[in-house]
Amino acid sequence: MRVVAGELGGRPLAGVPGRGTRPTADRVKEAMFSILGGSLDGGWALDAFAGTGALGIEALSRGAERAVFIEKSPAALRVLRGNLKRLGLDARCRVLPMDVRVALHRLNALLPAGGVSGQAIAFRWVFFDPPYKMAGAVDLLGELDRLGLVEAGAVAVVETSAQTVVPDKIGMWHHWKRSTYGDTALTFYRKESTE
DSSP: OBOOSSTTTTOBOOOOSSSSOOOOOHHHHHHHHHHTTSSOOSOEEEEETOTTOHHHHHHHHTTOSEEEEEOOOHHHHHHHHHHHHHTTOGGGEEEEOSOHHHHHHHHHHHSGGGGSTTOOOOEEEEEEOOOTTOTTTTTHHHHHHHTTOEEEEEEEEEEEETTOOOOSEETTEEEEEEEEETTEEEEEEEEOOOO
């Protein structure tokens, strides 16, 4: 596993030992960011179900300003924190060691003002790579929107099994692309403006 491109392109990433975590394959990660346009234009990234942090780290390498990683597995958290430290990304990141559902509801309390005076967190890039058998993971996108945690025009990428059926619309999120790579599917959503 490695950072595919950007300022950290080619740098190795440690993986979580055992089979409890399913990392995104480099070819899938490369395809994902190619669809997103290759480079990201600043903004905050959210890597939910972060595992090793590969997706959030890739986002930072390609131009995201800051990233929040949510992961509850102690083994994955050790690897994630090690990857961030080794790549010198600690100052641009926050790691929330808890369940994603809990973290979303506590996010603004945990990260007051997002480092910008008077402004709450608003993500531009959202990466969801939940366990393939987890029910209701895609619905968490709607929760992000209801909680006001994403910018208008934000993009979310949900990684699922190719057999998983995902909705075309979740709240203000609208599906705009789906690509399949073996047993992995990437579904891309954009948050539409309410105006």
